[in-house]
Amino acid sequence: MQCTRKITEDITWVGCNDRRLAMFENIFPIPRGVSYNSYLIMDEKVTLMDTVDASATQQFIENIDYVLGGRAIDYLVVQHMEPDHCANILEMMRRFPEMKIVANAKTEQMIHQFFEVETQERMMTVKEGDTLSTGAHTLHFVMAPMVHWPEVMVSYDEKDKVLFAADAFGTFGALNGNIFNDEIDFERDWLADARRYYTNIVGKYGVQVQALLKKAAGLDIQMICSLHGPVWRSDLDFFIDKYDKWSRYEPEDQAVVIFYGSIYGHTEAAANALAVQLAEQGVKKIAVYDVSTTDVSDMIAEAFRCSHIVLACSTYNGGIYPPMENLLSDMKALSVQKRTVAVMDNGTWAPTAGKQIIKKLEEMKEMTVLEQTLSIKSALKDERADELEAFAKQIVDSLQ
Numbered sequence: 001m002q003c004t005r006k007i008t009e010d011i012t013w014v015g016c017n018d019r020r021l022a023m024f025e026n027i028f029p030i031p032r033g034v035s036y037n038s039y040l041i042m043d044e045k046v047t048l049m050d051t052v053d054a055s056a057t058q059q060f061i062e063n064i065d066y067v068l069g070g071r072a073i074d075y076l077v078v079q080h081m082e083p084d085h086c087a088n089i090l091e092m093m094r095r096f097p098e099m100k101i102v103a104n105a106k107t108e109q110m111i112h113q114f115f116e117v118e119t120q121e122r123m124m125t126v127k128e129g130d131t132l133s134t135g136a137h138t139l140h141f142v143m144a145p146m147v148h149w150p151e152v153m154v155s156y157d158e159k160d161k162v163l164f165a166a167d168a169f170g171t172f173g174a175l176n177g178n179i180f181n182d183e184i185d186f187e188r189d190w191l192a193d194a195r196r197y198y199t200n201i202v203g204k205y206g207v208q209v210q211a212l213l214k215k216a217a218g219l220d221i222q223m224i225c226s227l228h229g230p231v232w233r234s235d236l237d238f239f240i241d242k243y244d245k246w247s248r249y250e251p252e253d254q255a256v257v258i259f260y261g262s263i264y265g266h267t268e269a270a271a272n273a274l275a276v277q278l279a280e281q282g283v284k285k286i287a288v289y290d291v292s293t294t295d296v297s298d299m300i301a302e303a304f305r306c307s308h309i310v311l312a313c314s315t316y317n318g319g320i321y322p323p324m325e326n327l328l329s330d331m332k333a334l335s336v337q338k339r340t341v342a343v344m345d346n347g348t349w350a351p352t353a354g355k356q357i358i359k360k361l362e363e364m365k366e367m368t369v370l371e372q373t374l375s376i377k378s379a380l381k382d383e384r385a386d387e388l389e390a391f392a393k394q395i396v397d398s399l400q
């Protein structure tokens with residue numbers, strides 16, 4: 001049974017949903033699944049925009065067969081060579097022997113790396129600024145290197161004013177029939193996953209995302225069709241603003257997130273006491289996470305969202321408690337920067353985690369480490385309430 005939706009008069013979503021995959025890229029948990037989006041442009045010439053993951057081939061074929069109604073595909077535009085989008089290139093080549101692959105030179109090279117295939121007669125190589133007319137529609141190709149991978153390009157359809165955005169503006173989460181942003185409550189149900197997708201997958205490449213946003217600003221875009229998640233056809237500025245903020249590493253909220261790493265619960269108790277102290281001093285919407293039980297991708301997303309981060313950590317074999325060390329190394333790898341950080345540590349004989357955490361923060365860009373640290377010997381005692389209050393106050397002062 002086909003499962004498609006019309007996006008415009010000529011363009012149809014022929015993508016697929018995956019609610020079976022547990023880990024996207026075999027690393028990110030996706031309890032809400034994911035969609036692999038692909039789009040068919042029915043014009044004088046028929047164009048397919050990317051394909052889908054190998055696991056979704058059967059549904060994908062049913063979708064395109066239905067929309068094609070016996071016609072053949074003339075062009076396959078390959079915007080991104082990650083296997084969740086390119087896995088069906090060979091299948092399309094076999095089914096449509098006259099079909100040309102429209103892609104840039106880097107993409108062609110990757111096709112040969114991934115597949116055993118002869119492309120000489122099949123390639124239509126494009127570069128920045130090139131166009132492809134399919135009849136009423138004209139696609140403009142815009143290179144977007146490292147807006148996830150080096151070969152990435154996006155395509156702008158002049159007629160329907162659609163930006164086919166490759167992985168940009170994507171999100172985790174399978175589509176539940178409602179594929180348009182105005183059919184869902186994006187902010188309530190999708191934003192956290194969109195943030196987690198962006199920050200963990202593209203977060204490192206803020207400079208390249210900024211370059212793409214600048215190029216896109218010159219286009220009259222009425223619709224954004226990403227390779228994952230909903231199609232945007234209204235309120236585009238909401239999502240573009242998020243991308244702008246995330247790629248400039250500006251926090252979305254003046255807010256405090258506490259990440260604690262605790263073996264036996266005493267550092268956890270201190271983190272909870274700090275959260276209460278912050279609340280008493282007027283801070284709202286405080287977030288607290290246990291680094292041992294929270295997926296690091298969720299914490300990265302929260303680090304991008306919040307202006308202030310508290311790291312509270314037990315010392316472990318003379319080092320930083322490993323789940324906290326993992327978070328710190330991910331923060332550095334994904335270029336988390338421009339945050340204010342307060343550090344609290346614990347140790348029963350030589351609490352050194354705090355110093356080591358600060359050293360790691362110094363390796364990141366523009367991190368402001370608050371002067372006052374709080375070092376605990378095994379358990380935080382009531383007699384140190386004033387110290388905890390002062391530790392909280394410096395955070396509150398820096399929030400203003």
Ligand SMILES: Cc1cc2nc3c(=O)[nH]c(=O)nc-3n(C[C@H](O)[C@H](O)[C@H](O)COP(=O)(O)O)c2cc1C
Binds near residue numbers: 347378
């Ligand atoms: C395997 C292990 C290694 C530890 N290594 C150190 C250490 O090197 N230095 C230290 O001062 N405390 C060390 N500790 C003590 C922890 O930091 C201790 O659990 C903490 O002081 C109490 O806080 P918690 O209940 O939050 O874990 C270690 C504890 C464990 C279980």
